[in-house]
Amino acid sequence: SRVPDIARALARLSLDRGGPRDLAALGAGLDAARGVAAALLRQGDLPDELREAALALGRTDPDLATRLSTTLADELPLLKRDGRFVREGFDPALDELRLLQVDSRKVIAQLQARYAAETDCRTLRIKHNSMLGYFVEVPQAVGENFLREPWRAVFVHRQTMSDAMRFSSLELGELEAKIASAADRALKLELSIFAALTEAVLAQAEPIKAAAQALAVIDVAAALAELAIDGGxxxxxxxxxxxxxxxxxxxxxxxxxxxxxxxxxxxxxxxxxxxxxxxxxxxxxxxxxxxxxxxxxxxxxxxxxxxxxxxxxxxxxxxxxxxxxxxxxxxxxxxxxxxxxxxxxxxxxxxxxxxxxxxxxxxxxxxxxxxxxxxxxxxxxxxxxxxxxxxxxxxxxxxxxxxxxxxxxxxxxxxxxxxxxxxxxxxxxxxxxxxxxxxxxxxxYGIQVAKLAGLPPAVVERARAILSELEKSEREKPVAALVDDLPLFAVQMRKPAPAAAPPAGPDELREALAGLDPDEMTPREALEALYKLKRLN
The missing domain is CATH 3.40.50.300 (P-loop containing nucleotide triphosphate hydrolases)
Structure with missing residues (x-):
């Protein structure tokens, strides 16, 4: 249950469609695989198929699983381009760039507080989008003041909205350049680490494939064994x-x-x-x-x-x-x-x-x-x-x-x-x-089954009447004659056709049983009734 689909993860990485979660799946799978192999080999006498599977699991590189677990973070993004999948403390250079990004966010917050105080606009916000980058957003009334001196020299008008205006500043532009540079360099470094890990995984492709197949063999054997034990x-x-x-x-x-x-x-x-x-x-x-x-x-x-x-x-x-x-x-x-x-x-x-x-x-x-x-x-x-x-x-x-x-x-x-x-x-x-x-x-018994299914009583009774008439008309046609008339492969009859059973008479035993009411009988009456039924049988 702790083993992800390592064959699928390997295939995605080999096609250059993999992500950080595929690397983590391989690491977790290889780590669990070695534990499975050790548990099996401790059992001693194993069937040949299971022994070969356990040995195949043991041929994987233990250092690869360790390297993957120590490199990758606990919480991983789906795509490698999202970044932040390398564990903190793994690469000092990457940590420095991330620290710069964090400090820049603090500077952004400090700059927003200063602008708000200087302009006496408590609703001033510094925001970001993919088109404008970082920008200052203020209400429409305050924005009109930014178009006049002395704020005209500080803020450059970028966009007018229905209820707000957006501006940029030289100071904000410089800060954005620093942040963008740090983010780009950090992502580039993370992608290089991802490429190195992928190369290490692909170098072990054959042992990993063999391990995936071995895990499948063990999984099927274990599941069937569990079924056999639980189901007798x-x-x-x-x-x-x-x-x-x-x-x-x-x-x-x-x-x-x-x-x-x-x-x-x-x-x-x-x-x-x-x-x-x-x-x-x-x-x-x-x-x-x-x-x-x-x-x-x-x-x-x-x-x-x-x-x-x-x-x-x-x-x-x-x-x-x-x-x-x-x-x-x-x-x-x-x-x-x-x-x-x-x-x-x-x-x-x-x-x-x-x-x-x-x-x-x-x-x-x-x-x-x-x-x-x-x-x-x-x-x-x-x-x-x-x-x-x-x-x-x-x-x-x-x-x-x-x-x-x-x-x-x-x-x-x-x-x-x-x-x-x-x-x-x-x-x-x-x-x-x-x-x-x-x-x-x-x-x-088709009519009885139809009754169980809930057909209206009138339909059931009509069906009984029709069936009785049909059976009466067909009663004179023995099946044995039909068999004898259709010798497709000319096979001889081996036994005479069975004689028709005599019509059944009234069933005295069932009638006697139907007349008994156990809830109203004393123990003596019940014993006497039992002897009476025994004589009828």
């Missing part, structure tokens, strides 16, 4: 295989946000490792309602892969990841109207890039492909995309969708597996459990 992260296994096994993985950003709210993050497993012969990973097809956590699950696995390959511990109980050569992500909704691209067009362009470029070692996450167009169009595109990922790209992939028809592909494509995000209903309300489990969702 574990060391992943990374090799050149096709494995992708994550146990109890978590999304680091969402987990941190929930932690601040005092809520736990529900960890989930992920298995995309190659199945059977070859090095081709699985495609996991994830269904479930909105708000259940599908997008979070996709992104957390991609983040864990990135963290593992950059040398970090990962937010998981354990992880085994074969090297991912490219990570492709198609999530969210965005348009590019300035280039004539709608939201759906942007989605298709990104999907096309994935299908055209992903190889067997890639990791692909796809969220809701085909949802930006008509239902059958979108379903067809998503269907064909999964088949292409399976047969042509042959990569590890996570594919989240609301098209439940796609889950039938797991029956004909050997590397496609289904997963769903668990939810439950309680008193007509949907409860998100955020658990990813094998299987397929039976429905999307």
């Amino acid at each position: 992260w574990t060391r992943p296994q990374v090799d050149d295989g096709a494995a992708f096994t994550i146990k109890a993985g978590r999304h680091p950003v969402v987990e941190a946000a929930l932690k601040r709210q005092g809520q736990p993050f529900v960890a989930n497993d992920s298995e995309l490792s190659a199945a059977g012969k070859g090095r081709d990973g699985r495609i996991c097809l994830i269904t479930g309602p909105n708000m259940a956590g599908k997008s979070t699950f996709l992104r957390q696995n991609a983040l864990i892969a990135v963290l593992a390959q950059m040398g970090s511990f990962v937010p998981a109980q354990n992880a085994h990841i074969g090297v991912v050569d490219r990570l492709f992500s198609r999530v969210g909704a965005a348009d590019d109207l300035a280039r004539g691209r709608s939201t759906f067009m942007v989605e298709m362009v990104e999907t096309a890039a994935i299908l055209n470029q992903a190889g067997p070692r890639a990791l692909v996450i796809l969220d809701e492909i085909g949802r930006g167009t008509a239902t059958f169009d979108g379903l067809s595109i998503a269907w064909a995309a999964i088949e292409h990922l399976h047969e042509a790209n042959r990569c590890r992939a996570l594919f989240a969708t609301h098209y439940h028809e796609l889950t039938a592909l797991a029956e004909r494509l050997d590397r496609v597996v289904n997963a769903t995000v668990r939810v439950t209903e309680w008193n007509g309300e949907v409860v998100f459990l955020h658990e990813v489990v094998p299987g397929a969702a039976d429905r999307s």
